[in-house]
Amino acid sequence: MTLTDTDTAVRVVGLTKKFGTFTAIDDVSFTVERNKIYGLLGRNGAGKTTLMQLLTGQQFATSGTLDVFGASPVENARVLQSVCFIKESQKYPDSFRADHVFASAPWFFANWDAAFAARLVDDFRLPLKRPIKKLSRGQLSAVGVIVGLASRAPLTFFDEPYLGLDAVARQIFYDRLLEDYAEHPRTVILSTHLIDEVSNLLEHVLVIDEGRILMDQDADELRGTASTVVGKKTDVDAFVAGRDVISRDGIGGLASVTVGGLGEAERAAARAAGLELSPVSLQQLIVQRTTSTTATTASPASPASPTIDPTVTKIDAWSARS
Amino acid sequence: MIEAGKPIFVQIAEQIENDIIDGVIEEESPVPSTNEFAAFHRINPATAGKGVNRLVEDGILYKRRGIGMFVATGARERLVGVRTEQFRAKFVGPLLSEAATLGITPEQVASMINEYNVTDRKASTS
Numbered sequence: 001m002t003l004t005d006t007d008t009a010v011r012v013v014g015l016t017k018k019f020g021t022f023t024a025i026d027d028v029s030f031t032v033e034r035n036k037i038y039g040l041l042g043r044n045g046a047g048k049t050t051l052m053q054l055l056t057g058q059q060f061a062t063s064g065t066l067d068v069f070g071a072s073p074v075e076n077a078r079v080l081q082s083v084c085f086i087k088e089s090q091k092y093p094d095s096f097r098a099d100h101v102f103a104s105a106p107w108f109f110a111n112w113d114a115a116f117a118a119r120l121v122d123d124f125r126l127p128l129k130r131p132i133k134k135l136s137r138g139q140l141s142a143v144g145v146i147v148g149l150a151s152r153a154p155l156t157f158f159d160e161p162y163l164g165l166d167a168v169a170r171q172i173f174y175d176r177l178l179e180d181y182a183e184h185p186r187t188v189i190l191s192t193h194l195i196d197e198v199s200n201l202l203e204h205v206l207v208i209d210e211g212r213i214l215m216d217q218d219a220d221e222l223r224g225t226a227s228t229v230v231g232k233k234t235d236v237d238a239f240v241a242g243r244d245v246i247s248r249d250g251i252g253g254l255a256s257v258t259v260g261g262l263g264e265a266e267r268a269a270a271r272a273a274g275l276e277l278s279p280v281s282l283q284q285l286i287v288q289r290t291t292s293t294t295a296t297t298a299s300p301a302s303p304a305s306p307t308i309d310p311t312v313t314k315i316d317a318w319s320a321r322s
Numbered sequence: 323m324i325e326a327g328k329p330i331f332v333q334i335a336e337q338i339e340n341d342i343i344d345g346v347i348e349e350e351s352p353v354p355s356t357n358e359f360a361a362f363h364r365i366n367p368a369t370a371g372k373g374v375n376r377l378v379e380d381g382i383l384y385k386r387r388g389i390g391m392f393v394a395t396g397a398r399e400r401l402v403g404v405r406t407e408q409f410r411a412k413f414v415g416p417l418l419s420e421a422a423t424l425g426i427t428p429e430q431v432a433s434m435i436n437e438y439n440v441t442d443r444k445a446s447t448s
Contacts, residue, residue, distance in 0.1 A: 174364060175361070178361060182357040
């Protein structure tokens with residue numbers, strides 16, 4: 001491999017992207033380590049797709065720097081050869097069939113495994129000879145998923161890859177991803193709303209909200225930290241005072257508060273105080289984190305302001321690569 | 323299976339410990355590989371590896387180069403010792419404090435346990 005030998009796949013410092021007056025990505029800094037599976041999570045319009053477009057050289061940054069395998073991805077063939085970006089709605093040439101896609105994939109991806117692709121076609125029961133235009137939404141997603149897996153690119157982005165895929169097909173995707181990743185470690189960035197389904201696959205979580213990185217944490221650490229404390233309102237309030245309160249709920253004299261960063265001793269203290277502790281799933285935690293931040297910026301009477309789709313221009317990956 | 327709200331690597335380590343205590347995996351026999359754990363539980367291989375490594379650090383498992391992980395001799399006895407201590411803290415403490423709120427003395431608790439055993443034995447022999 002011609003890539004520079006570092007442990008970092010992506011390094012982003014002070015990255016900002018504006019579309020007119022709308023700031024889609026707002027002074028973001030983070031790194032992506034090699035050979036890990038990342039979850040890029042956030043609400044609609046949070047900036048996930050824009051961020052991935054920037055990282056794959058399909059958008060130009062307004063300011064800040066970003067490196068992919070040690071260099072800017074923009075117009076950089078060496079970097080782009082190592083990157084595979086599977087989008088929610090990939091466009092293909094009009095006359096294309098699925099077998100055309102898989103036949104042309106080796107031109108773009110040095111590590112393409114045709115046998116693996118053929119096995120995935122069987123798994124997903126994908127009709128190869130039917131024009132892509134005639135495929136169902138789920139079958140179209142399957143084409144993207146197969147390209148993303150069989151390309152074995154050192155850095156693979158899946159942007160909401162399974163629109164329309166049924167539960168069986170999604171499970172096949174997760175299983176094949178894990179299996180193949182175990183044999184051929186690589187960096188995978190998975191952007192999705194189905195957090196509960198993927199949370200166990202992730203090693204690291206990046207949560208983006210309103211263009212800013214809200215969480216950048218080891219998934220397993222995150223899983224262990226938050227708890228919901230339930231009990232008499234006065235007791236709960238006394239216990240959570242000065243702690244990292246994520247969300248608050250209650251009925252009558254009963255309060256239910258989700259807090260982060262509880263150690264074993266603190267849990268024991270809560271139980272001793274007669275409080276009940278219940279676990280918080282990654283999805284619940286992220287929902288609560290991203291709801292509470294919008295709640296503080298918006299007035300309580302009105303719902304959060306409508307989100308604007310920051311994707312102004314959609315560049316086709318296949319034509320951009322040729 | 324894997325539950326929410328608790329680090330997965332801890333759950334993996336606990337499951338291996340349970341299998342050793344139950345005798346499902348015997349001492350000096352191999353444990354499944356990290357990738358096998360990952361595929362079976364549908365979890366990230368690195369996370370599964372963290373659970374296995376924790377048991378290596380504790381001396382419960384050891385690595386045979388090029389072959390895999392094995393259960394160390396004496397692992398079961400040590401785990402039972404640790405779990406017995408945890409049992410005291412986790413069950414006996416809360417048991418007695420709940421009993422105290424209900425006005426039940428430790429002596430009464432002890433006789434309740436003995437009687438429970440008697441009825442239990444009757445049920446199992448009949």
